[in-house]
Amino acid sequence: MRVVVDLSRCEGYAQCAFLAPEAFRMHGEEALMYDPGPDDTQRGPVLRAAAACPVQAILVDRLEERDAPVEASAP
Amino acid sequence: MTSAGTPRAFKRDGRVVVVGASLAGLRAAEALRAEGFTGSLTMIGDELGEPYDRPPLSKQVLTGWVRAGGTTLPRRRGLDAEWLLGVPAGGLDLATKHVRLADGRCVPFDRVLIATGVRARPWSVESEAALDGVFVVRTREHAESLRRALAAGPSRVLIIGAGFTGCEIASACRERGLPVTVAELAAAPLTGALGAVIGDVAADLQRTHGVDLRCGVEVTRLEGDARGRFRRAHFGDGGTVDADVAVVALGSIRNTEWLRGSGLAAGVWGVACDTGCRALDVSGRATEDVFAAGDVARCPHPLYEDRLISLEHWANAVEQAEVAAHNMVSAEADRRPCLSIPVFWSIQFGVNIKSVGVPTFADEVVVTQGSVDDHRFVAAYGCRGRVTAAVSFDSAKWLHHYRRLIETAAPFPPRCPMPDQPADARPVPVGLPGPGLLAQGATAVVTGRTRVSAASGPCTGTGGRRAG
Numbered sequence: 001m002r003v004v005v006d007l008s009r010c011e012g013y014a015q016c017a018f019l020a021p022e023a024f025r026m027h028g029e030e031a032l033m034y035d036p037g038p039d040d041t042q043r044g045p046v047l048r049a050a051a052a053c054p055v056q057a058i059l060v061d062r063l064e065e066r067d068a069p070v071e072a073s074a075p
Numbered sequence: 076m077t078s079a080g081t082p083r084a085f086k087r088d089g090r091v092v093v094v095g096a097s098l099a100g101l102r103a104a105e106a107l108r109a110e111g112f113t114g115s116l117t118m119i120g121d122e123l124g125e126p127y128d129r130p131p132l133s134k135q136v137l138t139g140w141v142r143a144g145g146t147t148l149p150r151r152r153g154l155d156a157e158w159l160l161g162v163p164a165g166g167l168d169l170a171t172k173h174v175r176l177a178d179g180r181c182v183p184f185d186r187v188l189i190a191t192g193v194r195a196r197p198w199s200v201e202s203e204a205a206l207d208g209v210f211v212v213r214t215r216e217h218a219e220s221l222r223r224a225l226a227a228g229p230s231r232v233l234i235i236g237a238g239f240t241g242c243e244i245a246s247a248c249r250e251r252g253l254p255v256t257v258a259e260l261a262a263a264p265l266t267g268a269l270g271a272v273i274g275d276v277a278a279d280l281q282r283t284h285g286v287d288l289r290c291g292v293e294v295t296r297l298e299g300d301a302r303g304r305f306r307r308a309h310f311g312d313g314g315t316v317d318a319d320v321a322v323v324a325l326g327s328i329r330n331t332e333w334l335r336g337s338g339l340a341a342g343v344w345g346v347a348c349d350t351g352c353r354a355l356d357v358s359g360r361a362t363e364d365v366f367a368a369g370d371v372a373r374c375p376h377p378l379y380e381d382r383l384i385s386l387e388h389w390a391n392a393v394e395q396a397e398v399a400a401h402n403m404v405s406a407e408a409d410r411r412p413c414l415s416i417p418v419f420w421s422i423q424f425g426v427n428i429k430s431v432g433v434p435t436f437a438d439e440v441v442v443t444q445g446s447v448d449d450h451r452f453v454a455a456y457g458c459r460g461r462v463t464a465a466v467s468f469d470s471a472k473w474l475h476h477y478r479r480l481i482e483t484a485a486p487f488p489p490r491c492p493m494p495d496q497p498a499d500a501r502p503v504p505v506g507l508p509g510p511g512l513l514a515q516g517a518t519a520v521v522t523g524r525t526r527v528s529a530a531s532g533p534c535t536g537t538g539g540r541r542a543g
Contacts, residue, residue, distance in 0.1 A: 002149035004128050008390040008418040011471045012427060028425025030469045033135050036128055037145035061149035 001043055002061040003036050003050075009057035019052055020045035082406040085185060089114040091403065092174050092182055093156075094164045095190030095330075096120025098128065099369025099392040103188050104154050106400035116156040117182055119174065121163035122214060130389060132218035133240050134422055137247035139226060143219035163330075164191065167337040169365065186403050189334070189346055189354060189367040190396070193327035193387060198235075203297040208305035209321045212240060221322065225251055229319035232256070233308050235294050237264035239421045241324030242277065246423040249284050256287040256316045258294050258308070261508050268519070269430070269466055271506025272440050273454060276447050276468065284424045289314075297321055327387065329371050339365065344522040345373040345385045350412035352399035366403055368395035373522050374413060378481065379436050379463070385520045390418045416478050417519055420471075426450055429471045432464030432481045433519045434505075441488045441502040444495045445470055453477065456505060457487025 003023065005016075012030035016023075023038040023046050038046055050058035091107060093100045096118045104116060120126075128146045135141040159176065166175035167189075173181045195211035198204035208229075210221045225232070225248060232248045234241045237259035248255045261267060263274030264281060281288045293311035300306045308316050331341040339362070340347040340355040346367040347355045352374065354365040369392035375381040398413040405411075421428045437456035445452030445468075453473050456464035461484045465477035473493070480489055488502050 002147055004149055006390065006393075007130070007420045007422075008388075008429070010420075012469075027422055028427065028469065030471060031422040031425065031427035033140070033422065035135070035141050035145070036131055037142070037147065059149050059151070062151050 001038055001040055001046065003034060003038060003046060004059050005032060005034050006057045006059065007032065009055045011055055013054045015052040015054065016049035016058060020049040024049060082404065082409075085114070086110075086112050086404045087114065089185040089404075090117075090183060091115070091186050091188070092117045092119065092184035093188045093190060094119045094167075094174055095188075095192055095369070095371070096122070096126050096158070096160060097190070097192055097369070097392075098126065098148065098389065099190040099192070099396045100188070101126040101148055101150075102393050102396035103190060103368055103400045104156055105151050106397045107404060108152055108154060110401060110404045112400075112404050114185075116154060117184075118154075118156045118158045118160075119162075119164055119176065119182065120158070120160045123161045127215060129213070132215060133212050133243040134247060136215075136218045137212075137222055137225060137244060138250050139222060143215040143222060146215065164333045167334055167339070167365075169338055169362070172364070184364075186364045186366065188399055188403065189365065189371060190369045190392075191330035191333070192370040193329050195323070196325045196328050198297065198321075198323045198325075200297070203299070204323070205303075206297060206299040206305040206321075207303050208319055209297060209323065211323050212244060213327070221320075224320050225253060229253060231316070231318040232320045232322065233258065233294075233316055233318040234322045234324055235308075236324035236326065237261075237277075237281075237288070237290070238267060238324060238326055239265065239423075241322070242281070242423045243421060244322050244324060245281065245286050246284070246425075249286060249424070254287070255285075256289065256318065257281060258292050258310065258316070259288070259290045260293050262290050264288070264290070266506070267435075267508055269434050270437070270440055270456075272442075272503060273434075273466055274506070276450065276452075280424050280426060280450055287316075289316075327370070329385070331371060344383070344520070345371050347383055348372050348374045350375055350377070350414070351402045351410050352395055352413060353402065366399040368392065368399040376417075376433075377414065378416070378484070379433055379521065382436075383522045384417070384433060384436075385522050386417050386419075388417055388419045388519070390415075416481055418474075419519065427469050427471055428466070429474060430464060430466045431474050431478045432456065432462075433521065434464040434466055435507060435519055436463045436521050437505045437507070439487065439502040440505045441500050442497055443489060443500060444473060444493045444497075446497065453493075455480070455487065455489055457502065460487055461485065462487045462489055 024034045027033045165177040195213035231254040234257045264277040266274035296309040298307040329345045334341040349361045353361040370387045373383040373385040402410040419430045443455045451469040453467045462480040
């Protein structure tokens with residue numbers, strides 16, 4: 001799965017790091033480091049983390065499995 | 076079909092070409108479809124593969140946690156686009172409305188979005204840049220090459236340039252336990268972006284984490300051994316550093332060369348636009364069918380005297396992409412300006428550094444909350460008596476307040492009491508270097524204006540125009 005965090009919104013509440021510690025880790029007290037491509041087994045925890053984020057900074061891909069991989073290809 | 080005709084007809088079956096398939100290009104394409112654009116959409120990108128996120132490349136990729144190929148951006152919707160990847164754009168013909176690819180192919184459009192971004196500024200001496208062990212970091216291939224070199228356990232890593240990218244790479248190297256030397260021309264790290272006061276804090280942060288930080292020095296030569304491997308760097312003061320890896324982090328070059336001769340106002344500072352992301356032609360007139368977004372765009376901001384500002388910020392790419400997409404499919408009266416306050420972040424040495432506003436548009440700075448010694452504080456920036464920016468170290472939650480101060484042109488220094496206010500908060504000169512250094516370190520650069528206004532002279536601290 002694919003994840004991106006809008007770190008300009010993130011204020012370091014660390015809810016994600018509690019709910020999905022495999023994908024989100026605090027670096028020091030406020031800075032967030034995350035895995036933009038966590039394993040599909042992490043989908044549940046990552047979606048819970050995205051829902052719990054107080055500033056809604058976590059975006060998870062919304063494409064269905066059948067739509068991926070997307071159109072991108074070499075000419 | 077030919078041109079737009081009515082906005083409704085354009086929305087239904089117009090032809091949009093997006094040049095640049097990274098964050099701004101992808102978000103603009105998604106926004107176009109979200110706005111109801113059902114015409115043809117072509118994405119042109121010089122790199123192969125799907126759009127990916129770059130900020131992790133200088134952080135969690137280099138520490139080895141995340142794969143360089145694992146930062147593909149999530150999609151919010153299907154795009155139904157044609158992707159022309161692996162070939163850069165070579166030219167733009169506004170008379171016939173074609174984008175020419177470097178391989179000679181021509182792609183017709185009714186409206187085009189320029190989102191070609193920036194590339195890493197290479198080491199200036201080509202033979203030295205080609206030495207084995209000399210790196211830049213911009214693409215995922217760059218990041219993967221450097222990650223491999225770091226994993227091999229080099230005796231020392233030399234980082235040339237202490238802007239945000241250089242500092243983040245130094246931080247990743249220290250996390251791996253590698254000896255690191257950082258060489259910076261200015262008096263402190265991050266000075267070009269944040270000024271001397273915060274630069275001193277950044278210097279302290281580096282030294283606390285064991286970085287051999289050398290400021291006020293110029294790297295003059297990279298020396299290789301007989302097998303073409305980088306071994307030693309020479310400094311302008313006669314000193315040397317022995318290292319196996321050199322990372323050139325001297326800022327970026329905007330990808331505008333392909334627009335030469337197009338008639339657009341494009342150059343080293345980017346593509347000049349109006350506030351609605353419409354590109355300007357060489358006469359300063361807004362074009363009807365050419366838009367720009369992201370790192371390559373330079374747009375005027377009314378809060379900053381309508382000066383053209385180039386922003387290499389993630390959030391700016393997203394904002395401009397959405398405004399540009401909206402305006403591409405809207406009638407004149409429905410178009411909207413991009414007025415959001417710039418926001419930036421960097422993560423280094425376990426500290427979350429954030430800014431709102433334009434710190435390079437300032438003459439004074441004052442620490443308003445917290446303590447610089449603890450590396451946890453907020454500093455407000457002011458230009459001629461009003462608040463223009465704020466920077467936080469591990470204090471992001473306060474920045475909303477400063478954003479309001481900036482939006483309302485509140486007096487500087489801010490008069491309202493803040494929590495955790497230092498007793499001796501006094502404004503001091505911001506200490507930004509001249510334009511030459513700014514070009515290498517800043518991610519928000521004030522680059523002049525389209526019309527000269529008689530009403531106001533330049534703010535003394537805005538490096539882009541200072542000292543001519």
